[in-house]
Amino acid sequence: MARKRIGPARRLATYDPHPHQITFHQDLHKYRALVSGVGAGKTRMGVEEVIKWTQLYPGSLGVIGRLTAKSLKETTQRRFFEVCDPKLIEAFNQSDAHLWIKTNEIDEDGEPVYSEILFMHLDDPGPLGSLDISYFWIDEAHEPDGTEVPEATFDMLCARLRHPIGPWRGFVTSNSGGKDWVWNKFFNPANRHIMLEYIGWTVPTRANAKYLPPGYVEELERTHDKVWVERFLNASFDAFEGQIFTDFVEEFHTFKPDDLEISPFWEHGAGFDFGVSAPTACEYGCINRDGQIIIYDEDYEAEADIAKFAAGMLRRGFNFSYADPSVVTRGPNKKSPKQLYQEEGVSLIPASNDEDFFITYFIKLLRERLPDGRPKILISTKCKNLIEQIKQAAWDPKTVTGTTHDKVKKMENHALDAFKYFINGVAFMPGKLDPVVPQSGLKADTITVNGNWVHESYMDDEDLEQENYCHPEVKEAINNVLYSN
16 A cells, blocks of 8 residues: 655645634534535634644544545545645555644654544445544535435444544534534534534634635625525525525515414314324414415424324314325224324324425415415414424435436425425315315204214215214214205
8 A cells, every 4th residue: 555645735824713713623512513604714624623633632543524535535635735734744545545644742662653534435324333533524514516424424423433542522514504414413402402512603604704805705695596695605504405495485474473363264274294203293274365375373293192182183173184195004003093083083184195286386375476465375483393394395416307306305394294285185275175164065064963063074975874884973963954954
């Protein structure tokens, strides 16, 4: 194996760190993340941090990684050799991307001690399983094309921090990739109480202004669209590559509950998504006299108790809800979700699961306006999970071919799925079948059993006339109405 001495590709300016870079270098959290705009100095900062560790921890073994070997070699690795003093470099094995760095340490035999660095592509966590490392740095966890270093790779690197020499720490630098695993681990306020060893900072491009050419930021703002600017200049988690519902404008398409009175006489409905270990979600909505669709509330609960969740739906007045057609599939207990909720008094009506139609129709609703300029669809700020999942919905970059997007990226989308069943079941053909206030059929709203009205779909049941009909109380109620007329 040839060891090649190499020098810097070009000489960079002396490192004069900004306040955010100083804060990063001085912070003692085990895991850190800096998410920034382009040109904000995150890669330079990462290189300086690694060089510092090679000298503070002689004999250490670190990993510097990026998603693909090509981007690693052309960007992060190249920048490392631009920054690192060539006098520190003992040798570099190009085929293994293995670097030896000189230190001031001498071992017990009087031999020099070197720190080592491995440059690795991170699209597969498998090869990491045999390493014991001192530290790691993931550069560009989110690539500009929307692909990302898998969360499993980050977790594997954390698990390999067991080299005899420290510092046993890791950090991530990246542009924003939306609210996925980097955001969830380092920035999600809901996780602060359990992620005590994690800390994250966001830094806009302007924070590195003194190292940028005059007019650099202004030119990029002028020549790129809003989503690009928010992601690559302002480090926003609400803008990212492949975002589906870019027409959703939170300030325009949402409302505060106190600002709008929901009439019980409007056409109401609900969309339901069943979960076992995953959250169960229900979105409640209506269509007013102007044809405006309003989503006014939601229930969202992980590992939901069926009886309690159903009771909450009933308290809101919802005996029926549109749901994923798979709710009729039986589980390990030999009962389907439809049966389990029916036992609690809630009927789940299988709705269309046509995702392509839903996306197309929802985008159409977002772009439409009523004659007076109001949005065609409104969502209450109470529906926090739905709003967040609309903003984070993205195409899977691995399935994009040309201008055709084949699949939606997998992420937490249970509120969005429940909303999909509402849209596909209620909003597309309002008035055809209302799970709360039936509008058609044989006086369905006057037929009740034990104080609860009977849904109009029972009247179309072909077995209704059979003597051994499975719902005799419903049959009796319908017959009473029939014969009374």
